[in-house]
Amino acid sequence: MTNSPAAMTPLLGRAGALPPVPASVGQTFTLQAAAQAFRMMDELLDITCFDGPAGTGKTTACAYAAAQSKRKWRYCVLPLRAHPRDLIATVYEAVFQRPAGGTERLMSTTLVDRLCDGDIGLIADEVHHVGLQGAQQLRYLWDAAATRDTPFPLLLVGCDVRRELARAEEVRGRIARWVSFDLISDVEDVIAIAGAQHPRLALTDPKIIQKMNERIARRSIRAWHQIGKHIRFLPDSTSANKATGLTRDDVRLLRSMLGTDIA
Incomplete structure (x- = not known):
C-alpha cells in the first residue's frame, strides 16, 4: 500500500x-x-x-x-x-x-x-x-x-x-x-517501500525484491529511493506500453550502476 x-x-x-x-x-x-x-x-x-x-x-x-x-x-x-x-x-x-x-x-x-x-x-x-x-x-x-x-x-x-x-x-x-528506525528486513515493509518507488518494482517478483533489498539496497530506504530513480533508464522498460516487472538482467545492471555488482 x-x-x-x-x-x-x-x-x-x-x-x-x-x-x-x-x-x-x-x-x-x-x-x-x-x-x-x-x-x-x-x-x-x-x-x-x-x-x-x-x-x-x-x-x-x-x-x-x-x-x-x-x-x-x-x-x-x-x-x-x-x-x-x-x-x-x-x-x-x-x-x-x-x-x-x-x-x-x-x-x-x-x-x-x-x-x-x-x-x-x-x-x-x-x-x-x-x-x-x-x-x-x-x-x-x-x-x-x-x-x-x-x-x-x-x-x-x-x-x-x-x-x-x-x-x-x-x-x-x-x-x-x-x-x-532500523534497516528494513520485514518482507511486507520491503515490498511496500519498493513498490512505492516505481510501477515496475510493484510488478517484480517478491523473491527478486527481497534479494535486491539485501544485495543492492542493503536494507536502506534511502538506497531504494536511488533504485527507483534508475529504473526508467533500464533498456526495454515497457512491453506494449505496459509496465513489466524487473528481470534478472535488469537487476544485474542496477547492481552494476549502483556500485554493488559483487556477489
Missing part, C-alpha cells in the same frame, strides 16, 4: 525549508508510528525523537508528517561538533530564515520570543552531530518557552540519540516519545 501526502513540500533554497517528500511513500509500520508520534507532538507541544541508523527513513518520515500539519515547521541540520553559538546560529537561521547575528545570548532570547508565538515547530536533524551538550542547548530553548506556558513542538532526529542521552536524565526525561 502506498500513499501520497496531501501537500508536497517544496524544495526551497533557503534556511528552514523542509526536505522534499517523495511523490509516493511506502506505508511501513515505522512510518505510520512516526506520523502518529508527530501528530501527538504537534498537539501536545512537547518533544519527540526519531532515532536510528542513516538511510532508514527518519528525514523522509518527518517531512512526510510535517507536510500534513497545519503548523509552520522549520527544519535545520545541526553542524558537526558545533560550538554553542554556532548551534544557536543554525537554529536561528532556520527559524527566522535569515542570516544570524549577535551574541549567543541575544540570539537565544530572540529565538525563545519567536518560538513562544505558538505558530511554528522545530525539527533538529543530525542531533548526533552536536552530542550531549548540543541536545542540552535545544532543551534549554524548549524549557525557556515552557516556563512561559508557551511550549513549542520540538522533533529531534539522529543516530544513537537514546544512547547518547542515557547519561543525562535531565535531557532524556524531557523526550515524551521515541520512534526507533
